[in-house]
Amino acid sequence: MSHSQRPEIFDRRLFARRRARALERLAATSGDADFLLANAAADLGERLAAVSRDFPLAVDLGGHRGHVSVALAASGRVGTVLRADLLVEDRSVPGATLVADDAFPPFADASLDLVASALSLHLVNDLPGALIQIRRSLRPDGLFLANLLGGDTLFELKDAFMLAELETLGGATPHVVPFADTRALGALLQRAGFALPVADVDRLTVRYGDMFALMRDLRAMGAANILADRSRAPLSRATLARAAEIYAERHADPDGRIRATFDLVSLSGWAPHESQQKPLKPGSAKASLADALSVIDAERKNNDPQPE
Known part of the structure; x- marks a missing residue:
């Protein structure tokens, strides 16, 4: 299937515009809303620091705000870090080096030692192709x-919007993007040809005063x-109010604060x-499963109580 025929799940032009506005908001505030990206970048840095080798040339793919580049440099394992992002022409982004869309990595074959990405690749239309x-x-x-949002991320918000729209409008439209589960993402690593692929998940629960604070x-x-x-139509006040009520009814703690789930899926793989x-070839084992089971069975029989 050609690029022009590939189904579009995400509106990437809208994504770029909203990323630009988000950078403006963060630059004008304390940047507290950046906690999720900062957490993901720190995790990447810790995982890299545990690897006992160096990487002369690394790419921070989708390097918005520079969190990943800082974490890679702090690991002590990386020489040069090349930041690649949709918005690096924006002067509010420090240290930007390359305009690139992480949906279509533009790098030459066998040109990099490390590629790291935080909270970006789950929003590309062709993740298998990007990998x-x-x-x-x-x-x-x-x-x-990489770190991606996956699993049950924001299931509470999805639940609240769906039920509210069914009640107030008689039908529902999607408001939360679909997220892949950990097993599916691990399988994509294998399909892409990575060796020693690993995928695991860490759940982060964040509490808010109400649904509007989360939004x-x-x-x-x-x-x-x-x-x-x-849907291009704005939600009515009645639907938004009902969604906030449902969220509080179904997903709040005893103190009234609501919960928001973020499943951070960590991926790693080697060229x-x-x-x-290497995995052992079929038939290369030195002992058969049948022999092992017979030994276990014999030991069990020897340990059984004997009749007097």
Whole structure:
């Protein structure tokens, strides 16, 4: 399927505009809404610091706000960090170096030692294709590290909007983007050709005074609805009020504060290299499962109480 025929899940032009507005808001405030990205970048830095090798050339893919670049540099494992982002021409973004869309990584084959991405790749229309391009851009034994939102992220908000619209409008439209589960993302790493793929998830629960405070943070993050098939009609006050009521009824703690779930899926994979561990070939085991089971069964029988 050609790029022009590929179904569009996300409106990437809208995504770029909202990211730009989010940067303006964060620059004009204390930047507290950046907590999720800062958390993800710190996690990438910690995982990289645990790897016992160096990476001369790294790319911070989708490097908005520079959190990942700072974390990579602080790890002590990286030489040069190249930031690649949709909005690096924006002067409010410090240290930007390359205008690039993370949906279509533009790097030459086998040109990079490390690619790292935080909270960006879950919003590309062709994630399998992006992962293949990332894997091809890595030199043999190069490393890919990423954090994506996945799993049950914002399921409370999705639930509240759906029920409110059904009650007030008789039908529902999507307001929260779809998120892949951890197992599916791990399978995508394998399909893209990564060696030693790993995918795991860390759940972060954030509490807010009400649904509207959560929505303000999402806008400040540039994470408002960018679905291509979203409704263009603004929500009525009645629907918004009912959604806030449902959210509080179904997803609040005893003190009245609501919960918002963010599932941060961590991905890692290596460009194949002959030095890496390989799985054993079928039939190469030195002992059969049947032999092992017979030994266990014999030991169990020997330990059974004997009749007097």
